[in-house]
Amino acid sequence: MASVKISHITKSFGDNPVLKEFTDTFRDGEFVTLLGPSGCGKTTMLRIIAGFEKPTSGELYLDDRLVSGGKTFIPPEKRAIGMVFQSYAVWPHMNVFDNVAYPLAIRHTAKSEIRNSVDRVLDIVHLKQYAERFPNQLSGGQQQRVALARALVAAPGLLLLDEPLSNLDAKLRESMRFEIKEIQKKTGITVVYVTHDQTEAMAMSDRIFLINRGVVQQSGPPEDIYNRPANQFVADFLGKVDFFKGIAEDGRIVIPSMEGQVLPYKGSLRGNVDVAIRPENILFQQDGEIRGTLEAHYYLGDVDDCRVKVGSETVRVIADGYAHASLDSRKEVRMHVRDMMVFKDDGTLDEILMIRT
Ligand SMILES: Nc1ncnc2c1ncn2[C@@H]1O[C@H](COP(=O)(O)OP(=O)(O)O)[C@@H](O)[C@H]1O
Numbered sequence: 455m456a457s458v459k460i461s462h463i464t465k466s467f468g469d470n471p472v473l474k475e476f477t478d479t480f481r482d483g484e485f486v487t488l489l490g491p492s493g494c495g496k497t498t499m500l501r502i503i504a505g506f507e508k509p510t511s512g513e514l515y516l517d518d519r520l521v522s523g524g525k526t527f528i529p530p531e532k533r534a535i536g537m538v539f540q541s542y543a544v545w546p547h548m549n550v551f552d553n554v555a556y557p558l559a560i561r562h563t564a565k566s567e568i569r570n571s572v573d574r575v576l577d578i579v580h581l582k583q584y585a586e587r588f589p590n591q592l593s594g595g596q597q598q599r600v601a602l603a604r605a606l607v608a609a610p611g612l613l614l615l616d617e618p619l620s621n622l623d624a625k626l627r628e629s630m631r632f633e634i635k636e637i638q639k640k641t642g643i644t645v646v647y648v649t650h651d652q653t654e655a656m657a658m659s660d661r662i663f664l665i666n667r668g669v670v671q672q673s674g675p676p677e678d679i680y681n682r683p684a685n686q687f688v689a690d691f692l693g694k695v696d697f698f699k700g701i702a703e704d705g706r707i708v709i710p711s712m713e714g715q716v717l718p719y720k721g722s723l724r725g726n727v728d729v730a731i732r733p734e735n736i737l738f739q740q741d742g743e744i745r746g747t748l749e750a751h752y753y754l755g756d757v758d759d760c761r762v763k764v765g766s767e768t769v770r771v772i773a774d775g776y777a778h779a780s781l782d783s784r785k786e787v788r789m790h791v792r793d794m795m796v797f798k799d800d801g802t803l804d805e806i807l808m809i810r811t
């Protein structure tokens with residue numbers, strides 16, 4: 455197990471700043487996810503932790519040992535870190551056992567110890583009965599578990615995973631999330647996980663670091679950043695959300711583009727605001743405060759994904775799939791907003807957070 459202390463890490467490639475002032479400590483046994491759009495600097499941060507990249511400035515400590523900073527630079531092979539990348543590169547000419555044993559074999563570890571260690575990790579990743587198989591006899595998910603086992607075999611304190619599931623199909627990706635989480639719990643290992651997939655991050659992480667253009671926008675447990683986004687980028691990146699221009703007054707917010715319809719508001723902002731509403735927080739209700747016309751609805755089984763015309767706005771509503779039978783296009787509907795977020799002009803969240811009505 456290991457902690458990772460990141461102190462004012464900055465990285466530029468030439469004059470292109472890729473990471474700006476990353477500072478935090480990943481705790482021993484924590485599952486941390488670096489989340490953000492493609493190109494935001496996630497892989498660069500991971501490579502800095504691994505030792506494949508030197509930061510432009512700042513220090514990095516593994517378990518309070520300085521591994522990068524000033525004149526110090528400890529190379530990757532001396533950092534005792536396990537890694538799995540998107541292209542999981544298991545060797546096709548070696549069977550599962552030999553693939554997993556490889557990191558120990560090149561260190562001339564004793565045969566009996568190799569057998570014990572490989573058996574142990576194959577058990578953890580549920581591949582014990584596949585030890586003699588070759589990669590082409592395994593599914594994509596099983597091959598990815600081989601790569602995981604190989605990363606775990608030397609019992610590293612820290613595991614770095616860079617989009618390890620993005621080559622798998624949707625169903626497998628979902629089940630692998632839980633498997634990785636289980637492995638982490640079983641081994642107590644610290645995990646730094648990189649993904650651009652917000653549901654993956656939400657499902658697995660103790661803490662998410664949401665990055666945009668090399669800057670951490672917000673960090674915290676999934677519920678916190680979903681329910682209390684620090685700014686509009688965070689609100690928009692995590693989950694679904696629609697933004698509307700509003701005017702905050704005493705006790706209410708007027709939305710001019712919705713033909714002046716109003717939402718109840720208890721906050722202290724006055725004047726121009728941005729209102730953010732998640733589509734699952736709008737309910738069809740007979741006495742709802744918002745009136746509109748149902749334009750379209752897409753039955754997705756568990757939910758109905760609806761579009762409602764309100765003034766010149768199209769509002770998205772995600773309704774319970776059971777509502778399907780009662781939904782009728784071009785029909786007048788009334789809606790109740792059970793939760794909204796109100797942002798100041800500068801894009802940061804109102805101090806009165808979620809407005810539960
Ligand atoms: N070795 C490199 N040389 C120059 N630019 C790089 C190098 N590695 C990454 N970059 C740039 O740094 C930025 C962040 O890349 P990366 O960390 O791979 O993003 P992410 O993993 O979030 O998609 C990108 O603009 C990328 O082009």
Ligand SMILES: [Mg+2]
Pocket residue numbers: 496497498
């Ligand atoms: Mg990347």
